[in-house]
Amino acid sequence: MKLVVGFMPLLDCASLIVAAERGFAAEEGLDLRLVRETSWANIRDRVIVGHFDAAHMLAPMAIASSLGIGHIKVPFIAPFSLGLGGNAITVSLSLWEEMTRQGAVGGGFTPGLGAALKRVIAAREGAGSEPLTFGMVYPFSCHNYELRYWLAAAGIDPDRDVRLAVIPPPFLADALRTGQIDGFCVGEPWNSVAVDAGVGAIVTPTTALWPLSPEKVLGCQAQWAERYSEQLAGLLRALYRAAAWTEAPKNHAEVAKLLADPRYVGASAGLLHRALSGRLALQPGADPTPLADFFVPASHQATFPWVSHALWMYTQMVRWRQVEFSAEHEAAARRTYRPDLYRAALAHVAVDIPSVDLKIERFFDGREFDPDNDFDPDNLDTRLERG
Amino acid sequence: MAYRLQLGGNDKWTVQSLRGLERDAMSEAALRILLVDQNLTRASILEEGLREAGYTNVTVVRDMQNLLRRIVDADPDVICIDLENPNRDVLEQMFQVSRVVRRPVAMFVDRSDSDMIKAAVESGVGAYVVDGLKKERVKAVVDMAVSRFNAFNDLREELDRARQALDERKVVERAKGILMKERGLSEEAAYALLRKAAMSDNKRVVEIAQAVITAAGLLR
Numbered sequence: 188m189k190l191v192v193g194f195m196p197l198l199d200c201a202s203l204i205v206a207a208e209r210g211f212a213a214e215e216g217l218d219l220r221l222v223r224e225t226s227w228a229n230i231r232d233r234v235i236v237g238h239f240d241a242a243h244m245l246a247p248m249a250i251a252s253s254l255g256i257g258h259i260k261v262p263f264i265a266p267f268s269l270g271l272g273g274n275a276i277t278v279s280l281s282l283w284e285e286m287t288r289q290g291a292v293g294g295g296f297t298p299g300l301g302a303a304l305k306r307v308i309a310a311r312e313g314a315g316s317e318p319l320t321f322g323m324v325y326p327f328s329c330h331n332y333e334l335r336y337w338l339a340a341a342g343i344d345p346d347r348d349v350r351l352a353v354i355p356p357p358f359l360a361d362a363l364r365t366g367q368i369d370g371f372c373v374g375e376p377w378n379s380v381a382v383d384a385g386v387g388a389i390v391t392p393t394t395a396l397w398p399l400s401p402e403k404v405l406g407c408q409a410q411w412a413e414r415y416s417e418q419l420a421g422l423l424r425a426l427y428r429a430a431a432w433t434e435a436p437k438n439h440a441e442v443a444k445l446l447a448d449p450r451y452v453g454a455s456a457g458l459l460h461r462a463l464s465g466r467l468a469l470q471p472g473a474d475p476t477p478l479a480d481f482f483v484p485a486s487h488q489a490t491f492p493w494v495s496h497a498l499w500m501y502t503q504m505v506r507w508r509q510v511e512f513s514a515e516h517e518a519a520a521r522r523t524y525r526p527d528l529y530r531a532a533l534a535h536v537a538v539d540i541p542s543v544d545l546k547i548e549r550f551f552d553g554r555e556f557d558p559d560n561d562f563d564p565d566n567l568d569t570r571l572e573r574g
Numbered sequence: 575m576a577y578r579l580q581l582g583g584n585d586k587w588t589v590q591s592l593r594g595l596e597r598d599a600m601s602e603a604a605l606r607i608l609l610v611d612q613n614l615t616r617a618s619i620l621e622e623g624l625r626e627a628g629y630t631n632v633t634v635v636r637d638m639q640n641l642l643r644r645i646v647d648a649d650p651d652v653i654c655i656d657l658e659n660p661n662r663d664v665l666e667q668m669f670q671v672s673r674v675v676r677r678p679v680a681m682f683v684d685r686s687d688s689d690m691i692k693a694a695v696e697s698g699v700g701a702y703v704v705d706g707l708k709k710e711r712v713k714a715v716v717d718m719a720v721s722r723f724n725a726f727n728d729l730r731e732e733l734d735r736a737r738q739a740l741d742e743r744k745v746v747e748r749a750k751g752i753l754m755k756e757r758g759l760s761e762e763a764a765y766a767l768l769r770k771a772a773m774s775d776n777k778r779v780v781e782i783a784q785a786v787i788t789a790a791g792l793l794r
Binding site for chain 1: 657658659660661662663664666667668670688691692695696700
């Protein structure tokens with residue numbers, strides 16, 4: 188059967204492209220047609236009108252659609268995670284210079300980066316300068332929540348002390364160059380593109396803030412999944428195998444070459460290769476630095492749709508006032524993630540399927556998100572407040 | 575206008591719903607429409623269509639610099655954007671967070687509009703409307719956008735075909751020239767030879783012509 192799947196040009200569409208190009212989809216009897224899109228809003232709308240059977244989707248977008256925030260309410264599901272990590276926070280060279288003057292040290296995720304940024308912001312405020320502007324890709328995205336989490340953890344109010352603006356990934360390096368923005372949070376290869384262009388410095392991979400953090404999912408309409416359950420199961424098996432193939436270091440050169448094709452990501456194969464192997468140049472001209480578990484397509488149960496991920500994203504929607512908390516919404520957020528479909532499809536294929544749907548999520552500042560306790564109505568408000 | 579003062583008022587929601595009522599009583603001419611399209615030709619086609627239909631308050635934004643400022647100034651009731659535009663995500667965020675822009679919502683607020691959604695997405699246009707606007711009034715604008723976008727798509731396809739035909743003719747002309755020179759043939763005879771080869775190989779004349787050009791390049 189022909190399956191049409193939309194994607195955005197980013198490193199983490201790799202498993203989809205490998206599934207189509209390396210025969211994993213064909214093995215499942217699927218004729219996988221990939222369609223490149225230009226905006227996340229288009230991805231969502233084309234899934235809604237049925238142009239796409241499924242899509243490479245921002246995980247929070249699938250939840251937002253199920254809740255009906257920001258747009259018409261259409262129940263989406265996320266039965267598969269398209270890997271973990273892959274994002275970073277990049278700032279302009281001039282902001283990086285200001286940060287180092289305030290005590291920041293380069294080289295990955297060093298202590299005191301957030302504190303240095305806070306001092307920069309205070310100094311600028313004292314001097315009467317314009318507030319700093321940070322770019323991200325979409326209001327309902329892990330990039331938005333990760334950036335906000337990091338800023339808030341440093342005592343910076345993301346809604347008052349800085350400005351946040353949506354900029355499409357391919358425009359970020361230019362926006363940094365022209366001073367339209369001072370930094371951004373985005374998935375690869377777009378951080379490396381800015382470093383390579385000599386206009387940005389990577390402050391931290393977001394996996395340093397939240398190790399093995401979720402990012403994209405395979406999203407589709409709940410209704411479609413019900414009707415085409417066999418095809419969906421076949422697609423999950425194909426993606427599972429493609430993810431393992433993508434992760435194997437011996438295949439990185441070929442995956443990078445595939446992704447570099449203008450029909451797919453259209454960025455330099457060299458940059459994509461580095462991101463796949465978790466070695467990013469953090470500053471223009473610097474040697475690549477190895478980053479632990481930077482982008483994990485398959486291992487660490489990376490493809491499993493943890494319901495705790497969905498619930499954390501929902502708490503962030505509430506925390507940043509995108510929506511008010513309601514028990515009904517919480518239930519809908521839970522329902523969006525479908526570990527049951529994952530287990531059914533992969534029972535005879537995967538050996539690392541978790542037996543539970545929830546786990547405790549741990550963050551760089553020592554905080555934990557425990558989905559069993561954090562939804563206890565008695566302490567919900569305080570929990571949400573502290574993220 | 576009085577309503578600009580009202581915008582700063584405290585009781586925003588009451589003001590908005592009152593304004594909604596007020597607006598519905600107004601003529602179509604008063605409906606403020608903003609077109610965000612990087613393609614000037616397409617934007618003109620739609621703008622013209624809207625003006626002909628009596629919508630006089632149409633603003634076209636082509637470049638994305640200061641998009642927020644432009645939206646604030648135009649204060650539109652309906653916004654149409656081309657779906658090839660990556661800045662559509664920028665627009666959605668502005669609606670989400672901005673306190674200066676009246677919050678438009680995507681045009682499709684309930685599922686009864688699904689045919690309209692489908693038609694719009696297929697033609698390549700997205701629309702946003704402010705809350706409280708009557709569906710029929712919006713539908714007329716969206717229908718117009720859909721039909722003009724479709725007309726533009728047809729035009730573009732036709733243009734592509736014409737361009738391709740022109741390119742192909744140039745290739746055939748060059749191949750004919752090579753055959754005339756190398757084999758001392760007349761123009762008609764050269765073309766007849768290409769055609770014969772195409773028929774016996776079950777190929778198009780332009781493919782044979784391209785092969786002749788390539789071969790001539792190799793033999794030179």
